[in-house]
Amino acid sequence: MxxxxxxxxxxxxxxxxxxxxxxxxxxxxxxxxxxxxxxxxxxxxxxxxLADVHTHLDKTFTAARMPRRAGSLFDAIEMMGADAAGWTVDDLRARTQRGLARAYHHGTALMRSHVDWGEAQPPLAWSVLNELRQDWRGRIELQLASLTALDLMPQIGPGIAAHLRESGGVLGAFIYRNANLARDLATTFDLAEKHGLDLDFHVDEGLDPEAQGFDAIVEETRRRGMAGHVLCGHACSLSVRDPSEVAGLLDRATDAGIGLTVLPGANSYLQDGAPGRTPRLRGLAPLIEAGAAGVPVMIGSDNVRDGFYPYGDYDLFDIFRLAVILGHLPPEDWLDAVSQRPAAWMGHSLxxxxxxxxxxxxxxxxxxxxxxxxxxxxxxxxxxxxxxxxxxxxxx
CATH class of the missing domain: 2.30.40.10 (Urease, subunit C, domain 1)
Structure with a gap:
């Protein structure tokens, strides 16, 4: 029509x-x-x-293929990894086209999608999404961010960063209680500086107070003067850490110029889950406190109908509604978190x-x-x- x-x-x-x-x-x-x-x-x-700064188009619309409901973040990672082994160009194109079409009709104009990248060569999803990025230009401006386990960055990070410099994209890593956090994080920042890349991290996506990757990113960003170029998604562990400690950390994040993306759908679905038990802890990062401290806070769709979150329709206003309810947010004060603020972070204005x-x-x-x-x-x-x-x- x-x-x-x-x-x-x-x-x-x-x-x-x-x-x-x-x-x-x-x-x-x-x-x-x-x-x-x-x-x-x-x-x-x-x-x-609207501007959706954190999505996973490569995984989307695979929920019906999952063997079970994910019992945890790492259970979802395992199931999605098994499913990814069978992805084809036709499968990826059909699913991601559907996701982009839904987002477009719901009113999204800008989107950033993370793409799993775990080997030296670019994944199949990266090439498919790069083609769609061109196809959708003028309807949805699509940015792509690589997503690599931090432990792999010393080995395959240099090749990824060089590819991103040539094809365009954002350098990303998954961080959760890594054994060589300081070393591998420094390597990631080195690569971003060398190739002129922005950074977008999945960090501390769990309810362990000892998960403090966010702290390390704040300090590395401040030390290198990369304000406005480093975005952190999730940071669920901040929800269970000592409030006074978190307050000081958020002040330092503001000084460093880091952005924070909160993902109310998948985080509230995956955290503190167990069969036959109502979850008590929802893993929502302290977005009100972060905003009050001056951290640019954004809200994203994250996963849509996959092993991490079996619901959603790329309707960012619906995700905003969920965030308002779960986070007790005054909606008039927070609409920018799904529109102008992430748009500006991605280099546009709405x-x-x-x-x-x-x-x-x-x-x-x-x-x-x-x-x-x-x-x-x-x-x-x-x-x-x-x-x-x-x-x-x-x-x-």
């Missing part, structure tokens, strides 16, 4: 997320021709498009402004709390002055 082009049109009585009052928006030639305050109400809620593209999300709601309270409320995604079809296909 083709997008609906309304040509020149005016939307009146809008609530713009993050701005007081009511607004009138004039749209012409796919741009916001004018944005003015008005007195009329009842025109719906407008959000900027702010709505006169003269900019008429690309936004319209919701039949009075404000953000109303939209969160009614998840099935009508949603129209605008892309350069045209409304996407409400019937959302599985592929494009």
């Amino acid at each position: 083709a997008m609906r082009d309304l040509g020149e049109t005016t939307l009146t009585g809008l609530t713009l997320a993050g701005r007081p009052g009511r607004w009138q928006m004039q749209i012409a030639a796919g741009r916001i021709a004018a944005l003015r305050p008005c007195t009329k109400a009842g025109g719906g809620l407008v959000l900027p498009l 702010q709505l402004a006169e003269g900019g593209p008429a690309s936004f999300i319209w919701l039949d709601a009075t404000d953000l709390p109303d939209a969160i309270s009614r998840p099935r409320t009508a949603r129209h995604v605008w892309r350069e002055g045209r409304i996407l079809p409400e019937t959302q296909g599985e592929t494009e």
Whole structure:
């Protein structure tokens, strides 16, 4: 179904997320021709498009192939590794196309996907996703980040970093209680500096207070002056460490210029799980405290329908709703965590402004709390002055 082009049109009585009052928006030639305050109400809620800074497109839509519900993070890693042995180009392309199509129709404009990279040669998923990155340009701007166990970085990291420099991408590593943490982390930072790469870590994704990879990353980032170039995802162990210790660490993270991505879906699903028992601890990093300290906090979809998290639909607003509920967040203060903040981290802007593209999300709601309270409320995604079809296909 083709997008609906309304040509020149005016939307009146809008609530713009993050701005007081009511607004009138004039749209012409796919741009916001004018944005003015008005007195009329009842025109719906407008959000900027969304930026999903932490996903795993290579693993997506494999949940039905898993032999069991993951009992832990490492159980999920083992199951996904076994499944990955049978991935083909056609399988990867079909699954990742479906994920990108769902994200696009839900209003995501920017996405970063981590791709498992455990051997010297680039994985099959990297080449497939690089092709899709080109295919989707102009609809979703897709960034790719390698994901390698930190222990492997001295052996295969130099080849990965050189490949990333040539093909474009972000250097990533998985860190959890590593025996040679300081040495291997220094190697990873050396590679990033040598090849001009940003870093994106999976760190301390568990409930062990002794997991302190985040601390080491903070110190290494500060020492090297890499503010704005190092992002940490998960940091679940911060949720069970001494609060005064964490407060000091978050202050140091702010000074170092590190970003933090919180993943409410998979983290709350995998942490503290056991058969026949209600989980007590959800593994949610202290995002309120981090934000108050000045750390740029972002919220991402993480895994979608795979061995780590068997749910989701690449609907980042739905993930935002989950974070608001689990984290007791005032939604008006946190929308930037799924839009402008990760967009800026990825080198883009999604702010709505006169003269900019008429690309936004319209919701039949009075404000953000109303939209969160009614998840099935009508949603129209605008892309350069045209409304996407409400019937959302599985592929494009």
